[in-house]
Amino acid sequence: MVMDNSFEPCDFVLFGTLGDLSRRKLLPSLYQLEKAELIHPDTTIIGVARQDISVDEYREEVKNNIEKFGEKSVCEVTWERLKARLHYLCVDMKDAESYRAFDECVDASRTMVCYLATPPPIYGDICRGLHSCNIIDSSVRVVLEKPIGHDLESSKDINDQVSEYFKESQIYRIDHYLGKETVLNLIALRFANSIFATNWDHNCIDHVQISVAESVGIEGRWGYFDDAGQMRDMVQNHLLQILSLVAMEPPATLDADSIRDEKLKVLKALRPINSSNISETTVRGQYSSGFVKGHEVPGYLEEEDANTRSQTETFVAIKAEIDNWRWAGVPFYLRTGKRLPTKVSEVVIYFKRQPHNLFGDSFQNLPPNKLVIRVQPDEGVEITVMNKVPGLTSSGSMDLQKSKLDLSFSEAFSQDRIPDAYEKLLLEVMLGNQALFVRRDEVEQAWKWVDSILEAWKHTNEPPEPYQAGTWGPVASIGLLARENRSWYESKVVKKK
Numbered sequence: 179m180v181m182d183n184s185f186e187p188c189d190f191v192l193f194g195t196l197g198d199l200s201r202r203k204l205l206p207s208l209y210q211l212e213k214a215e216l217i218h219p220d221t222t223i224i225g226v227a228r229q230d231i232s233v234d235e236y237r238e239e240v241k242n243n244i245e246k247f248g249e250k251s252v253c254e255v256t257w258e259r260l261k262a263r264l265h266y267l268c269v270d271m272k273d274a275e276s277y278r279a280f281d282e283c284v285d286a287s288r289t290m291v292c293y294l295a296t297p298p299p300i301y302g303d304i305c306r307g308l309h310s311c312n313i314i315d316s317s318v319r320v321v322l323e324k325p326i327g328h329d330l331e332s333s334k335d336i337n338d339q340v341s342e343y344f345k346e347s348q349i350y351r352i353d354h355y356l357g358k359e360t361v362l363n364l365i366a367l368r369f370a371n372s373i374f375a376t377n378w379d380h381n382c383i384d385h386v387q388i389s390v391a392e393s394v395g396i397e398g399r400w401g402y403f404d405d406a407g408q409m410r411d412m413v414q415n416h417l418l419q420i421l422s423l424v425a426m427e428p429p430a431t432l433d434a435d436s437i438r439d440e441k442l443k444v445l446k447a448l449r450p451i452n453s454s455n456i457s458e459t460t461v462r463g464q465y466s467s468g469f470v471k472g473h474e475v476p477g478y479l480e481e482e483d484a485n486t487r488s489q490t491e492t493f494v495a496i497k498a499e500i501d502n503w504r505w506a507g508v509p510f511y512l513r514t515g516k517r518l519p520t521k522v523s524e525v526v527i528y529f530k531r532q533p534h535n536l537f538g539d540s541f542q543n544l545p546p547n548k549l550v551i552r553v554q555p556d557e558g559v560e561i562t563v564m565n566k567v568p569g570l571t572s573s574g575s576m577d578l579q580k581s582k583l584d585l586s587f588s589e590a591f592s593q594d595r596i597p598d599a600y601e602k603l604l605l606e607v608m609l610g611n612q613a614l615f616v617r618r619d620e621v622e623q624a625w626k627w628v629d630s631i632l633e634a635w636k637h638t639n640e641p642p643e644p645y646q647a648g649t650w651g652p653v654a655s656i657g658l659l660a661r662e663n664r665s666w667y668e669s670k671v672v673k674k675k
């Protein structure tokens with residue numbers, strides 16, 4: 179038993195429990211937490227959705243989903259414990275009357291966690307519904323899924339509706355990248371190692387690359403994706419959160435607001451991108467048909483339900499600059515796209531070259547050191563360093579070779595599996611720790627920066643550049659770095675999906 183004294187029982191209410199996110203991620207994550215005995219024995223889980231099904235049918239659904247998307251052979255002891263916690267309520271979330279159903283299954287004396295795995299436009303309805311039957315008090319927590327809005331204005335609108343009923347200290351905005359072990363490790367790596375803490379600025383770092391490549395297309399989510407595009411789907415949230423953690427100043431403590439204050443300062447210092455600099459700082463692309471991992475795949479405009487004239491971007495590359503003391507003159511290159519050759523997310527820190535070369539003409543171009551943080555897959559950290567090749571030479575000169583200090587999490591730590599991001603985040607919300615959740619001002623600052631880019635793209639009136647599925651994006655994205663004598667880090671193409 180790994181239970182902590184601060185871990186109290188709660189009523190965990192999963193709105194949208196029969197939806198895609200719940201099925202694929204949230205229910206299998208709850209199962210894993212159950213297996214690790216990280217859910218308080220007295221906690222209940224209440225699934226809420228529109229379908230009129232019995233609690234037994236719901237339990238059956240949950241088990242099927244765990245087997246399909248989580249663990250193929252479910253541990254029966256774990257399942258029996260989880261099953262006993264599961265309840266189901268059929269609620270039309272837009273109808274305040276139907277919230278009366280909660281009266282019977284929620285214990286007002288306990289903490290209630292409301293996870294809104296529903297379309298964001300109904301967040302306000304849910305809050306109003308809960309309020310109408312007097313469920314909300316200061317102990318209730320509400321978890322909001324992304325995207326919070328489509329732009330700054332709609333994001334403010336959603337946040338305003340939720341904050342009519344909940345204080346900021348009760349609101350947990352999910353960015354699941356903040357639950358990934360390797361993203362969390364950025365904080366440990368930077369602030370628990372003096373070698374990095376003292377070399378983390380424009381004096382030592384030449385530039386930073388953040389790549390989040392996906393091999394999947396839009397996976398039947400045309401309606402959502404075509405309205406969003408890769409900029410809103412991935413950059414506004416995941417990439418800017420990673421960038422903030424890489425670039426932030428040391429927080430005073432690890433409490434939620436200390437970390438979030440520092441991340442916000444980074445977002446505020448991002449140099450605006452608008453019509454005056456859009457063409458030299460951004461590239462956007464859209465995939466055409468091609469081959470990914472040996473399989474033929476359709477182009478974006480040939481996907482199911484596609485609008486064949488869509489100009490939505492499925493690839494984005496950006497040269498971002500942070501106008502502050504630490505990062506002056508250090509570009510942060512961001513790149514993300516669908517239907518790239520492999521699924522891989524990496525942060526690569528390129529250190530500056532040596533000021534002087536001791537090793538003669540044959541080593542004129544001593545490569546700079548690189549720190550590669552492998553966010554996923556093959557989670558780990560590697561540093562490239564130059565070494566002397568052991569051995570004797572007749573000239574007495576030194577032979578140098580580039581090698582890697584490679585820390586692979588799966589080899590270094592004796593854990594049989596790395597927890598999924600949602601497991602970590604569900605646990606944190608049950609514990610009441612907001613550090614890994616995004617504060618309203620961060621979301622809005624990120625929208626401000628992103629909106630300006632989207633607006634500038636609209637004005638250029640140019641379509642996204644095509645790239646063949648299975649390649650690393652439009653040729654122009656190579657040019658974005660090449661014109662500054664740099665190139666993208668070459669990720670390994672991993673065979674499994």
Ligand SMILES: NC(=O)C1=CN([C@@H]2O[C@H](COP(=O)(O)OP(=O)(O)OC[C@H]3O[C@@H](n4cnc5c(N)ncnc54)[C@H](OP(=O)(O)O)[C@@H]3O)[C@@H](O)[C@H]2O)C=CC1
Pocket residue numbers: 193194195196197198199200226227228229269270271272294295296297298300323324325
């Ligand atoms: N799916 C994913 O991979 C990701 C999703 N998200 C976010 O998570 C949230 C949920 O997404 P997803 O699971 O894909 O969406 P789905 O549409 O698959 O599921 C939404 C759920 O909400 C229910 N619902 C919608 N309207 C009502 C209503 N008026 N009353 C009762 N139930 C209602 C649906 O019920 P019914 O089945 O009856 O329609 C369904 O159970 C969204 O905010 C999305 O942006 C974020 C990241 C990734």
Ligand SMILES: O=C1O[C@H](COP(=O)(O)O)[C@@H](O)[C@H](O)[C@H]1O
Pocket residue numbers: 354392411412
């Ligand atoms: O939020 C989202 O993230 C996924 C990628 O997440 P990952 O954990 O698999 O890297 C992305 O495919 C999806 O479009 C987006 O909404």
